[in-house]
Amino acid sequence: MLTFPLINDTSRKIIHIDMDAFFASVEVRDNPSLKGKPVVIARNPLQTGGRGVVSTCSYEARAFGIHSASAKEAYDLCPQAIFISGNYEKYTKVSKQVREIFKRYTDDIEAASIDEAYLDVTENKIGAQSAIKIAKLIQHDIFVELGLTCSAGVSYNKFLAKIASDYEKPHGLTLIMPEEALEFLAKLPVEKFHGVGKATVPKLHALDFFNGGDLQKADPVDLAERFGVYGWELYQKANGIHNSKVKNYRERKSVGKERTYGKLLYLPDDIKAELSKISGKVSDSLKSHQLKGSIVILKLRYSDFTTLTKRKSLAEKLESPEEIAEVAQEIFEELEYDESLGVRLLGVTVTEFGAQKSTLDMQ
Incomplete structure (x- = not known):
């Protein structure tokens, strides 16, 4: 097996913030009578002839197995769910308010979507040495000022920070240190790797790649031959390497x-x-x-x-x-x-x- 020098930049401090059940949480915040109830952001399928898809849902709805599904499937799983068409204009306004909170701590912000973002706090506006401290302050500010919760992941690169924010939800905070990354990733199922889609999982399983540890022991040349550039990137990620910088803009494609x-x-x-x-x-x-x-x-x-x-x-x-x-x-x-x-x-x-x-x- 050929070996390659793996250059890993562990000097950065990256936070990934993921708003918890964002659209549904905004609706519950604005209508407290919905608290504790299964809320689904989608048009009621009884009124649309079964059409429509679920944008997101509350954690109470997720307990019934509702995730990404059609509105009809959501209704079948939980007929007592409260369906709300949603208000994208309102969610966008709240997203901008969240971003203003981010700006108190850093200008290096990359929005991944309306409800999640990467922040590079290696150098930050409050002079804090601890990224964990900044993540806690952001969670506090969002909760106190906007009445919402978010989960945070902290690590030395975007890939690990994203995985960390998914690790404990809702209102979680997970830190992956450089010296912990390989062991953490070794136990992580391949389907939990951000960027590994549903179609890729069975292909990896067929090659006996079930977790990060299997990928760490793989021949990177073999992975590249089978999956192209993506295979090489996957090998690097399994080894805790992802040197993509936080970009505070996106060129429109x-x-x-x-x-x-x-x-x-x-x-x-x-x-x-x-x-x-x-x-x-x-x-x-x-x-x-x-x-x-x-x-x-x-x-x-x-x-x-x-x-x-x-x-x-x-x-x-x-x-x-x-x-x-x-x-x-x-x-x-x-x-x-x-x-x-x-x-x-x-x-x-x-x-x-x-x-x-x-x-x-x-x-």
């Missing part, structure tokens, strides 16, 4: 909008009209970010949840609503559209911006 229809669309002319409306919104977003793209992607979902996606590459970059709509409609005409099923969702995305001046989405 695509701009897209989609819409779900309560009343299904059947007629091609109606679908094309909706594509024009969606294209207009995509165009507005492109212009606000000073972007033009040369690939248009159409997404179409039937009433039975079958989803079709098709893209078209163009010689020139575009941003106008008329141009985007024209391409989206051309793509639709090229699909083998089944008019009998009805369309419940349409989406239009523009990507492939290439080298051009663009704004950055501050997270």
